[in-house]
Amino acid sequence: MEVKIGVQYAPRELVVESSQTPAEIEQIVTDAIANEGTLSLTDEKGRRIIVPVSKVAYVEIAEASPRAVGFTAR
Numbered sequence: 001m002e003v004k005i006g007v008q009y010a011p012r013e014l015v016v017e018s019s020q021t022p023a024e025i026e027q028i029v030t031d032a033i034a035n036e037g038t039l040s041l042t043d044e045k046g047r048r049i050i051v052p053v054s055k056v057a058y059v060e061i062a063e064a065s066p067r068a069v070g071f072t073a074r
Contacts, residue, residue: 001017001018001019001020001021001022001025001061001062001063002015002016002017002018002061002062002063003015003016003017003018003025003041003059003060003061003062004016004058004059004060004062005039005041005049005051005056005058005059005060006056006057006058006059006060007051007055007056007057008055008056008057009055014049014051016041016043016049017043017044018041018042018043018044019044020041022061025041025059025061026061028040028041029059032053033053033056035053036053036054037052037053038050038051038052038053039051039052039053039056039059
């Protein structure tokens with residue numbers, strides 16, 4: 001799954017490739033917001049991303065799209 005996290009006052013969004021299901025990610029986000037703590041996700045390589053919930057602008061959950069390679073990629 002590809003998870004995009006918009007962070008307030010940051011020029012770019014955080015993009016995380018996760019092996020978790022959309023339902024699991026949604027539950028993690030919902031719990032973090034309810035507890036007013038931190039949003040913590042782990043990517044496919046085992047790296048952990050932690051963002052204070054007070055700074056989260058949005059969270060987008062989508063299927064990971066295959067990356068195009070080569071000169072004909074658009």
